[in-house]
Amino acid sequence: MHPDAPAATLLELSGVARHYTTKEGFFARRERVVRAVAGVDLTVAPGETLGLVGESGCGKSTLARMAVGLEPPSQGTVRLDGLDPWAGSPAGRRRLPRLVQMIFQDPYASLNPRLPIGWTVAEGLRAMGEGSARERRARVAELLEQVGLLPEHAKRFPHQFSGGQRQRVAIARALALSPALLVCDEPVSALDVSVQAQVINLLADLKARHGLAYLFISHDLAVVGHLSDRVAVMYLGRVMELAPARALYAGPLHPYTRALLAAVPGLDPGARRRAALPGETPDPAAAPSGCVFHPRCDRAIPACAEAVPLLAEVAPGHFARCGRL
């Protein structure tokens, strides 16, 4: 855990799973259960940044949607500052938008093309019935300045902005209600490389200024390592390794994390190691037995196909789900 982090948790995922059932076959109806997230325990403390990495299809986005209360977990509970978005009174749930907001991957899809961006930024204020029209305008101007846009941009429409500017608008919208936690689902992967750094720096500045906590999701280990206090590595809906960022990058324990890190291209092309990940990500509807990673693992032994490993604390604060550690 981050050394300065207070003991209280802001986001607590305990045993969270999400199953999708699809029906197949015309005559013989078969049910196929896709376990997009298969039992995840994670916490985010106030002010902490938890990075979440994994290949596409590993359940990162589903986890993000459960963390902001967009989707109910099939099993387990999600708690935001003790509040379960799927239980309790509607009045209690009205606290949710002030606790957590989300930044989506594609800023071309996350802004309504038919509304001026000032409206979009003020959406949360309007939904919560906060302030008069004039107060909301002042707040929008302040938010736009915070994310590096101009107050007069409020009247423009999304198509008049570049991708990076649109993502700034989305960030301003997320900040409007001063939430304690921002869930960022691949916030820079749809942007040009030159713009990515600007947006990441903006997120880092905002964190420093407002003491925000982030659940930062990405498939890019370099981006996550730059921002995160702790990093969780996901594979097929499970957390395979969880450690403080520095420890994870300096000494990855799980074979999957090692393979991912080995695949990160370095600056020196001669020094690049071969990616050690043979094969494809298995179908989450037919997850391998035992350790789900064993068919692609370079250290797998026959026992790996049988025993399901637990997420065990291998070193202080450093957890890994591998039977061979």
Added chain:
Amino acid sequence: MMLNPARYLRRFLPGGGMLAAGLFIVGSVSVAALLAPFLAPFDPLALDVNAILTPPGSAHLLGTDALGRDVLARLLYGGRVSLWVGFVAVGISVAIGLFLGLCSGYFGGLIDEAIMRGVDVMLCFPSFFLILAVIAFLTPSLTNIMAVIGLTSWMGVARLVRAETLALRSRDFVLAARVSGMGAPGILLYHILPNAAAPVLVSATLGVAGAILTESSLSFLGLGVQPPTPSWGNMLMEGKEVLEVAPWLSIFPGLAILFTVLGYNLIGESLRDILDPRLRQ
């Protein structure tokens, strides 16, 4: 299946020309109907026993009917009735279709199931005979006709809006609105409705043409607008008695219906082409 002249014309007119032609026809018919009191050379209800069944000529531009009433004047006033019925009936059907389609698509589950089965039931009836049956029970007044046409033609709009809503409700900007605490009414009003409006506009434009035709058919059968109030449909009905001696009584209202419906169909079809992103380059 009725031949759609607009579909046919599309082969020969480029998109812009189709829209312009449609707007021109609908525009001139609407202006003529609106300005009927100023344009009509005679009172549409005034009888003239000295000029019965006068052929088109200098005194009566489009001739007179069996009671000596001026056909041009009746055509202009009849246009007001036909267009008014078209607009109000479509207004009713779009309002119902939008509301049910939005609820069905956004809330899903049992609400969706109930509304969509209601649509299926309504579509089971041959709509024209349903309208005939209902009108037979009610008095055939203008208000009743508009209401009945509107209440029996909302199903297409409801299905269309439901499909659009289903596609829109999982878009990121709708999810973002939910995360911001926006409730269902706000999301439907600000995010879904404006983005679903384009296909509804197309369907409404084509719906006006359909409603005008339905009103004409009802009036032709004597179950629509009642004489002496002129409507294009009941003018046709009165004309059919004397078709052999006074064909102008049938030809002019028929042409008026043809061109008005054609105009709305041209606008609807070209709007569909313009708004359909798959057809756009």
